[in-house]
Amino acid sequence: MSMDEKKLEATSPGELAERDFLDKLEGAFRSNIHVAVSLRNLIHRLAEKALMRGIGRIVIMDFCGTHEWSIVHFGIRSLMPRNVELVAGPGCPVCVTPSKYIEYAVKLSFEGITVYTYGDAYRLRSLRPINSAYSLQEARSDGASVQVVTSFIDAIRLANKSGRESVFLGIGFETVAPGYAVAFKKNIVPGNLAFLSQVKLTPPAMRLSLELLMKENLDYRFGVIAPGHVSTITGAKAWSFASEEMGIPVVIAGFEPIDVLIAIAEILRQIVNNESKTVIEYRRAVTWSGDEEAQRNINEVFTTIDDAWRGIGIIPRSGLELSDRYASHNAFEKYSLKRISSDDWEYDLPRGCKCGLVTLGKAKPTDCPLFMKACTPDRPIGPCMVSVEGTCSIWARFGGGGLADEVARSLEVY
Numbered sequence: 001m002s003m004d005e006k007k008l009e010a011t012s013p014g015e016l017a018e019r020d021f022l023d024k025l026e027g028a029f030r031s032n033i034h035v036a037v038s039l040r041n042l043i044h045r046l047a048e049k050a051l052m053r054g055i056g057r058i059v060i061m062d063f064c065g066t067h068e069w070s071i072v073h074f075g076i077r078s079l080m081p082r083n084v085e086l087v088a089g090p091g092c093p094v095c096v097t098p099s100k101y102i103e104y105a106v107k108l109s110f111e112g113i114t115v116y117t118y119g120d121a122y123r124l125r126s127l128r129p130i131n132s133a134y135s136l137q138e139a140r141s142d143g144a145s146v147q148v149v150t151s152f153i154d155a156i157r158l159a160n161k162s163g164r165e166s167v168f169l170g171i172g173f174e175t176v177a178p179g180y181a182v183a184f185k186k187n188i189v190p191g192n193l194a195f196l197s198q199v200k201l202t203p204p205a206m207r208l209s210l211e212l213l214m215k216e217n218l219d220y221r222f223g224v225i226a227p228g229h230v231s232t233i234t235g236a237k238a239w240s241f242a243s244e245e246m247g248i249p250v251v252i253a254g255f256e257p258i259d260v261l262i263a264i265a266e267i268l269r270q271i272v273n274n275e276s277k278t279v280i281e282y283r284r285a286v287t288w289s290g291d292e293e294a295q296r297n298i299n300e301v302f303t304t305i306d307d308a309w310r311g312i313g314i315i316p317r318s319g320l321e322l323s324d325r326y327a328s329h330n331a332f333e334k335y336s337l338k339r340i341s342s343d344d345w346e347y348d349l350p351r352g353c354k355c356g357l358v359t360l361g362k363a364k365p366t367d368c369p370l371f372m373k374a375c376t377p378d379r380p381i382g383p384c385m386v387s388v389e390g391t392c393s394i395w396a397r398f399g400g401g402g403l404a405d406e407v408a409r410s411l412e413v414y
């Protein structure tokens, strides 16, 4: 912590004149600019060293939609040396929810069952229409019972109040799973509310993405910026397979642009020194073992299953299903809905949509001919354009090769 920041922490607006306080804030902000410039210079020095040691292209995958947001929003991609490429991974749960499960939810909503879900899943389009509706949003316009909620607790409260037969479409990664688990453990989920689990586990998807990238790019070196939020639950240990088994440096990073730059520099440092470790940069929130109580709750309420990821296929042990003890709440059992298996898996993206490749880090949104032409945040065609965490949506809203690059070029930092 710099002197300015220490002083800042020890004071408050009540103890200082407001102008002084604002001056100090500006001082702290400026010190961040110096840190960013130093990190950018370090990244370039390390990339240069890598070239001198015969290491050609270096690909660093960020996994979390919020990291991709930071990278795009702050133009971090524009600051990279030419031999370092940042690619986005499968870090958006809405993007990977299979079309068939959206169709199930739409169908239930037309059968008089109230469907509760989050705002982005509400807009998510399926491949096939049910009663001419491609999404829960369209179903609601046609009179079906659909309600947007901001949490599972909201759905519980509303289902309790209405007493109506209802379903919660529970989409998310490890970050939301403990909240769902505690509600079931505390027995506060009413009998009239079923749970359509679309909770996915991220490490198996990261393993698959890395394996595919490595197979296709034998000469490249790889690094991973692992998700900060997910790691508060799983702990850093969840990602150590990449460094220990695959020889890939991993840094669990926070979401400020400085966090991301530190992570990139540490990955390059490891590559240059021929190391592969799992390092926690986001120490203010993440530990090696994670939130063990949350992990226990998840394990008590859910079982791990092979799960379907939209546009990708079945990934072994990558999903959570309610355990037998909570079977009466399991929407798949209650309404005889079939889980997708490897036998009946079918590619489930709209024609022309490259979301599966974007999600695996094998294509950029701008590689898709529909990007910002037919497919926009206002009229999304594929799932990666729907959620604020979807890579296409982030690139569409904040650049990703556009304005950020122009600014960087004009500042001669490209």
Ligand code: SF4
Residues within 6 Å of the ligand: 352, 353, 354, 355, 358, 365, 368, 369, 370, 371, 372, 375, 376, 380, 381, 382, 383, 384, 385, 392
């Ligand atoms: S731009 Fe739209 S159609 Fe293209 S990959 Fe992204 S979500 Fe799919």
